Amino acid sequence: MKPADTRIYLASKSPRRRELLRQIGVDFELLMLRDQSPRGGPDVSEEVHPGERAGDYVVRVTREKAEYAAQIMLLRRLPVRPVLAADTTVVIDDRILGKPADRNEAMDMLRLLSGRTHQVITSVALHHDDQLHQLTQVSEVSFATLTKDMMRAYCNTSEPYDKAGGYGVQGLASVFISRIDGSYTGIMGLPLHETAQLLGRAGISVL
Template sequence: MKPSGQKIYLASKSPRRRELLRQIGVDFELLMLREDSVRGPDVSEIPHPDEPSEQYVERVTREKAVCARQIMLWRRLPVRPVLTADTTVTIDGRILGKPADVTEAVSMLQLLSGRTHQVLTSVAIHHDDQTWQTTQRSDVTFAKIPDRIIESYCTLQEPYDKAGGYAVQGQAAIFIQNIAGSYSGIMGLPLFETAQLLQQAGIRIL
């Protein structure tokens, strides 16, 4: 039986991350960061010029963790560990974020079609002025996708809140020939690595 006081804050709006944390029995409460407001997002997800993809995803994740902890303190919420994560898709050194429209989604999938790309998910836990962080990389190989299939897929809602314009756990699964790495990491939260971080931060899983 887990001891009391083991709840954490999850600073993410992603329903996939919530499902994955529940899968491993982590008790959490949502602590949302602003993404769209008059003052702009709490944490910008715009890459710096010439910023390598791994450096980018780690920086954004750390900034989210620091910001979420500040929000917790400003709101005088119970002090708990804060978990943040960020996922990016990269190919040829190019960072693919979430497509803004159909044209961008189609373009991204045409770029990924018939090739292997990388999915990087960085996870951070911030607690008591300490930060534990890890980044997991998976290689994903797409079959060659006919343009008519790409265009049909992009009429769905599925591509538009996902880095790279696809959801591994959705209909895009029919595009994927091979995965080397972490399926849950591609979804947005690598469970093995996340469990290790939680234990380092003093949070028992089982």
């Protein structure tokens, strides 16, 4: 039986992460980080440090998001609850693919992924009782060879532009994917197995 108060804060703008938390019955409130703060720039920078490897990058950004959101909770004197944050990156040839800025960049990403296998790395962090618990999940995704018409048609939709790597596994791009090794929900942006493990450390059971 669940305890009376199992609500958490979710420090993410991603509608996919909200959907996945609802899927496993987690009650949450949004604790949004800003893209533009009064001091200039985002609350948490997602720029890659020189020489930073993809796995280290996604772990660092996720940790910083969780820690910053926990600070906001205290500064605003909000009810103290666990804070969940996550970050996802797509990697191919040791190159980190973020969200495409425009159609040309989205097309470039699809050309790079076409006919090849890439990695999707998602890290999840839970800040609770002044401690940070974090797990990272890595999946491999294989794309079929894409024609120019397929790539153009996909880039004519709204799907590529708010997703790392320029595609969403749960949408139209599912027809591009010939094989997945790993976590489907991790590729969506929140690996539910790892997330449930972290929530358990805060005394929140999803079953």
